[in-house]
Each structure stands twice: as structure tokens, then as C-alpha cells.
Amino acid sequence: MNLRAIDLNLLVILDALLDEAHVSRAAQRLGLTQPAVSAALQRCRALFDDPLLERGRAVMRRTPRGEGLRAPLKTLLGEVEALIDPPEVPLDQIRQSIRIMIADQIAALLLPQLLDRLQATAPGIDLVVRSWRGAEQAYTDLLSGDIHLAMSLFDRDAEGLDRQHILDEHYVVVMRRGHPAAAAFDLDAWLAFPHVVVSGSGATRTPLDARLGALGYRRRVGIVVPSFMMVPDILLATDFIAMMPAHAILEGLHDRIVVHAPPLPVDGFPLHLAWASRSRGDRGLMHVTDELADLVAARIAPRPTTAR
Structure with a gap:
């Protein structure tokens, strides 16, 4: 390939197009007209021999080739910018x-x-x-x-x-003050009540479940929530128990909860x-x-x- 025939500005436009997956938004971001960006997209398609963006229902979708170009393209443009070394802008x-x-x-x-x-x-x-x-x-x-x-x-x-x-974070077990398991907390008491799990992906199992299984135990995951912000209200209103990072406990909550170390060693992170x-x-x-x-x-x- 003749690199001298490649317009670097074309790659800048392609970066915006792949980010936005939308010609008009890319044009607005770059300060260009929509026809100019559409024309650049056609040139990019010819350059890479791939549609890069395909029209769907009211939206455009990146092709696998287009998705695969995003990270290396940003790296390339970032290296070019670093090479030029623009003057440092005051904070x-x-x-x-x-x-x-x-x-x-x-x-x-x-x-x-x-x-x-x-x-x-x-x-x-x-x-x-x-x-x-x-x-x-x-x-x-x-x-x-x-x-x-x-x-x-x-x-x-x-x-x-x-x-x-x-x-360095560590895990603690949290329950409401007055919980039936609070006074005599051990492994059996911990596993006797349903657990709250926080997972952004909705996963119902964590590495803890595999470890419990290897020891012949099993816990009931009673609810999976996407946010630690949802956990305190659940704990305070129920007999559910949560194992969570210590720093995820809200300030000012400790007068209404009991915090225990896990009843078996659990690695922090x-x-x-x-x-x-x-x-x-x-x-x-x-x-x-x-x-x-x-x-x-x-x-x-x-x-x-x-x-x-």
C-alpha cells in the first residue's frame, strides 16, 4: 500500500464515525458538513474494503471490521498527536x-x-x-x-x-442490627439466610460460590442487584445478608448494621x-x-x- 496516498484527516473522520456510529453526530463533533463526512465514509469503505458502518432500523451499526478498527485507530492517532507534541495547555x-x-x-x-x-x-x-x-x-x-x-x-x-x-480492599459480611444471625455468627448462621449479590452483569454466582461448593456448602442468592446503593435498604428491611467490600458501606450506616468478618477466609483485592x-x-x-x-x-x- 502506498502510504503517501492516505490522507491522515480521513482517519480522524473515521475515528469519529466509528465512535458515534452516526454521520450527522460525527459531522457536528468534527465541525464538518454532513455531505463531507458521508463522502469521507465512502472513501474509508474503499480504503478498507468493508462497509464499516451498516444501516439498521433508525441506527447505524459497526461491522466486525469497523469494531475491530476502533482501538488500533485511536492508538495510531494518539501516537501521531504525541509525535507532533503540541504546546501544553494550562489546566x-x-x-x-x-x-x-x-x-x-x-x-x-x-x-x-x-x-x-x-x-x-x-x-x-x-x-x-x-x-x-x-x-x-x-x-x-x-x-x-x-x-x-x-x-x-x-x-x-x-x-x-x-x-x-x-x-487494598477487603470483604465484610453485613446485616441489620438485631438480625437473628448477628449475635452468634458463624458459617452455619451465614448460610441459613438468603444473600444479596451485587453484579453489574446480573451474574448469580461469584467465585465464593465455587469455593463453598468445594467445601460441600451452598448458599442461596436471594437477590442480585446492579448497585451497592440498593443494598442498605434491602438489608434494613429483611433478614438478607450481604458480603461486600468494606469501603462500599455508606458512611453513617454503622449504627443500624452489624459488620462481621467472613466466617471463612476470603481474599481481598x-x-x-x-x-x-x-x-x-x-x-x-x-x-x-x-x-x-x-x-x-x-x-x-x-x-x-x-x-x-
């Missing part, structure tokens, strides 16, 4: 929207102060917060560019991602901030990352692991 002059995936409890705890800090240091940075849907989805969304920053468990290195360890490696030169994103990491260190203290 207070940055105009940028940053999409973050974060668990709701931690978001509720940290975001008000994060916004306050950004107003003082980088008032032109806007945030779009996405619900946490698990580490695998975070990996995918970071690489594709659907999100810019994620706070989650990233238990393995992934090509194309940078990560920063910010916290590290919490990370992660972003696409191609974005490490993005000053606005790195500023938000640093502020979040600082807030975690300042606001999130160790939580109890024994009954109280």
Missing part, C-alpha cells in the same frame, strides 16, 4: 469531557469533592460518570475509547492500559485507576486521575472487619 484553559467508570458508592463519596477541586484548578473539565460493569467491560471500554478512566479491580496487566494501585496507555500524555485526564487518587487516600480510611 485552567483546558476544555475537555472525561468519561469515568466507577462504582456508585465510591462515586457518591468522592465526586462532590472532585468537582470542587476541578472548579478550582481545571473548571473547563466536564465529567460523564458511567456505572461500574466489571473489570472486563472496563478493559474493553478503555481500549475502545468509550471511557477514559476506570476505578476497578484490574488483576492483570493488559496491553494498551496503564494502571495505578490506590487501595487491590483497587486501581486505569486508563489507555495512549492517553498518558493527556494532561486533563492525568489531572483528574491524580485528584481522584489523592481523594481516595484522604477520604477512604480502613473500615471495620469485626462485629460492632
Whole structure:
């Protein structure tokens, strides 16, 4: 292929088209006319010998080839931008929207102060917060560019991602004060009542269930919810029990609940901030990352692991 015949601007337009899956929105994002973007799409289709975007019912859908181009295209454009090395924009002059995936409890705890800090240091940075849907989805969304920053468990290195360890988390068992299992809590008492599981994907089993099965035990998962914010009301109104990360317990709730260490050893996990490696030169994103990491260190203290 003759690289001299490829217009780099065409790849910039293709990046926007694949992100938006919509010609008019891509044109608006780029400040171009819709006919110009439509013409560029036709040239891209010829270049890659693939439709890239196919029309469905009232929407356009990426072809498998189009979906597969998203991450490498963003990496390529990011490397070109880094190569050109534009002048550094002062923080207070940055105009940028940053999409973050974060668990709701931690978001509720940290975001008000994060916004306050950004107003003082980088008032032109806007945030779009996405619900946490698990580490695998975070990996995918970071690489594709659907999100810019994620706070989650990233238990393995992934090509194309940078990560920063910010916290070591541990699990606790939580139930309402006065629960029948609270006073004499052990493994049998724990398994005698239905459990609450939090899963963004709706999974009814976790690694804990496999471990219990290996020991000859089984628990009843009475309800699966997508958000930690839903757990306290369920626990306070029922005899359900939840095992959850200690830092997911709302501040001010401890006078109405009992917190126990799990009746069998349960491994904790590290919490990370992660972003696409191609974005490490993005000053606005790195500023938000640093502020979040600082807030975690300042606001999130160790939580109890024994009954109280």
C-alpha cells in the first residue's frame, strides 16, 4: 500500500464515525458538513474494503471490521498527536469531557469533592460518570475509547492500559442490627439466610460460590442487584445478608448494621485507576486521575472487619 496516498484527516473522520456510529453526530463533533463526512465514509469503505458502518432500523451499526478498527485507530492517532507534541495547555484553559467508570458508592463519596477541586484548578473539565460493569467491560471500554478512566479491580496487566494501585480492599459480611444471625455468627448462621449479590452483569454466582461448593456448602442468592446503593435498604428491611467490600458501606450506616468478618477466609483485592496507555500524555485526564487518587487516600480510611 502506498502510504503517501492516505490522507491522515480521513482517519480522524473515521475515528469519529466509528465512535458515534452516526454521520450527522460525527459531522457536528468534527465541525464538518454532513455531505463531507458521508463522502469521507465512502472513501474509508474503499480504503478498507468493508462497509464499516451498516444501516439498521433508525441506527447505524459497526461491522466486525469497523469494531475491530476502533482501538488500533485511536492508538495510531494518539501516537501521531504525541509525535507532533503540541504546546501544553494550562489546566485552567483546558476544555475537555472525561468519561469515568466507577462504582456508585465510591462515586457518591468522592465526586462532590472532585468537582470542587476541578472548579478550582481545571473548571473547563466536564465529567460523564458511567456505572461500574466489571473489570472486563472496563478493559474493553478503555481500549475502545468509550471511557477514559476506570476505578476497578484490574488483576492483570493488559496491553494498551496503564494502571495505578490506590487501595487494598477487603470483604465484610453485613446485616441489620438485631438480625437473628448477628449475635452468634458463624458459617452455619451465614448460610441459613438468603444473600444479596451485587453484579453489574446480573451474574448469580461469584467465585465464593465455587469455593463453598468445594467445601460441600451452598448458599442461596436471594437477590442480585446492579448497585451497592440498593443494598442498605434491602438489608434494613429483611433478614438478607450481604458480603461486600468494606469501603462500599455508606458512611453513617454503622449504627443500624452489624459488620462481621467472613466466617471463612476470603481474599481481598487491590483497587486501581486505569486508563489507555495512549492517553498518558493527556494532561486533563492525568489531572483528574491524580485528584481522584489523592481523594481516595484522604477520604477512604480502613473500615471495620469485626462485629460492632
